[in-house]
Amino acid sequence: MRDLARLPKAHLHLHFTGSMRPETLAEMAAERRVRLPDALLEADPLRFRSDERGWFRFQRLYDAARACVRTEADMRRIVAEAAEDDAREGSGRLELQVDPTSYAPFVGGITPAVEIVMDEARAASARTGVDVGLVVAASRMRHPLEARTLARLAARHAGDGPGEVVGFGLSNDERRGDTSAFAPAFAIARRAGLASVPHGGELLGPAHVEDVLEHLHPDRLGHGVRSAEDPRVLERVVDEGVALEVCPASNVSLGVFAQAQDVPLRTLVDAGAAVALGADDPLLFRSRLVAQYEAARALGFDDAGLADLARASVRASRASDAVKARLLTGIDGWLAAEPADAAARRA
Numbered sequence: 357m358r359d360l361a362r363l364p365k366a367h368l369h370l371h372f373t374g375s376m377r378p379e380t381l382a383e384m385a386a387e388r389r390v391r392l393p394d395a396l397l398e399a400d401p402l403r404f405r406s407d408e409r410g411w412f413r414f415q416r417l418y419d420a421a422r423a424c425v426r427t428e429a430d431m432r433r434i435v436a437e438a439a440e441d442d443a444r445e446g447s448g449r450l451e452l453q454v455d456p457t458s459y460a461p462f463v464g465g466i467t468p469a470v471e472i473v474m475d476e477a478r479a480a481s482a483r484t485g486v487d488v489g490l491v492v493a494a495s496r497m498r499h500p501l502e503a504r505t506l507a508r509l510a511a512r513h514a515g516d517g518p519g520e521v522v523g524f525g526l527s528n529d530e531r532r533g534d535t536s537a538f539a540p541a542f543a544i545a546r547r548a549g550l551a552s553v554p555h556g557g558e559l560l561g562p563a564h565v566e567d568v569l570e571h572l573h574p575d576r577l578g579h580g581v582r583s584a585e586d587p588r589v590l591e592r593v594v595d596e597g598v599a600l601e602v603c604p605a606s607n608v609s610l611g612v613f614a615q616a617q618d619v620p621l622r623t624l625v626d627a628g629a630a631v632a633l634g635a636d637d638p639l640l641f642r643s644r645l646v647a648q649y650e651a652a653r654a655l656g657f658d659d660a661g662l663a664d665l666a667r668a669s670v671r672a673s674r675a676s677d678a679v680k681a682r683l684l685t686g687i688d689g690w691l692a693a694e695p696a697d698a699a700a701r702r703a
C-alpha cells in the first residue's frame with residue numbers, strides 16, 4: 357500500500373476556525389483567559405446527534421472556539437497552520453472557507469477580515485508550496501441580504517492566483533433558512549466567475565440536494581453525500597457535473613452515519629460523481645485530510661481508486677491550469693512508484 361500522505365491531492369472542504377489545531381486553540385484560550393468547554397479539549401472525536409439539538413451543541417462548541425480568535429495575528433496563524441498541515445498531508449491545493457463576519461469586529465470590518473486572510477494565504481502558499489485559494493461563505497442563519505454583501509466582497513477579490521477568492525459558499529444548519537432566498541447572492545458570485553459551493557445534502561436528504569441544485573446552481577456541493585439515497589437525484593448531480601465534497605469523519609461525528617463504513621462513497625463514485633474528500637472541521641472531528649483517504653481505503657478503494665479520488669479533487673478545484681497539471685502529474689507518479697512494502701519485501 358502506498359503512503360497516502362504522499363498522494364498529491366486538492367483539499368476543497370475545510371473551514372477557517374474548524375481547521376485549527378487543538379493545541380493552538382488551547383494556547384489562544386489561555387492567553388485570553390477564556391475557559392473552553394471540556395469537550396473541545398478531549399482527544400477523541402466529538403459525536404453529535406443528527407437532530408437540531410445535536411447541531412446546537414456542535415454550533416455552541418464552534419462558537420466557543422471562534423470566540424478565542426480576536427486579532428489579526430490569530431487569523432494569520434490559523435491560515436498559516438492550515439497550509440502547513442495540508443502540506444504535510446500531500447495537499448497541493450487548499451480552498452479554505454471563511455465567513456469573515458465573526459472576525460470583522462476585531463479587525464475593522466469584513467473587508468479587512470477577508471484581506472488579512474488573503475494576504476496570509478498568499479504568503480503561506482509561497483512558504484509551504486500548497487496553493488491556497490479562498491471560499492467566502494455566508495451563513496444560512498443570517499439574513500440573505502448579508503449574503504449578498506459577502507458575495508459582492510468575494511466578487512471584488514476573485515481570481516485564481518494564490519490567496520485569491522475562487523468560490524462562494526453557504527454554510528450552517530441545512531434545516532434553517534430558505535435556500536431560494538440566497539439565490540441572488542449566488543447570482544452575484546457567479547457573474548464574477550466564482551464557483552458556487554454551498555453546503556447541502558448532509559443533514560438533509562435528496563430533496564434538499566434538489567432544492568440547492570435548483571436555486572444555487574452549485575459547481576460543487578459541500579457534502580451532497582445523501583444524494584446517494586435517490587438514484588434520480590444522484591443522476592442529476594452527475595449529469596449537471598456537480599462535484600461532491602465528501603467528508604466521512606464529519607458525517608460520522610454529526611451522526612449522519614453510524615460509522616465510516618456506512619458512508620456511501622462507493623455508490624457515489626460508481627454512479628459517476630466526481631468526489632473530492634475533505635476534512636471539514638478537524639478541530640471538532642479530530643480527523644484531518646489523509647484520514648478521509650484512509651476511510652476510503654477501508655471502504656475498499658485500492659491505490660488506483662484512491663488516485664482517481666485525488667484526480668477528481670484536483671479537477672474539481674479552482675486552481676490554475678498550471679497547478680492542476682502539476683498535481684495530476686504528481687498523482688500519476690505516486691501510482692507508478694512501487695509501494696514501500698513491496699520494495700521492502702524485495703530487499
Ligand SMILES: [Zn+2]
Pocket residue numbers: 369371527555578636
Ligand atoms: Zn462544512
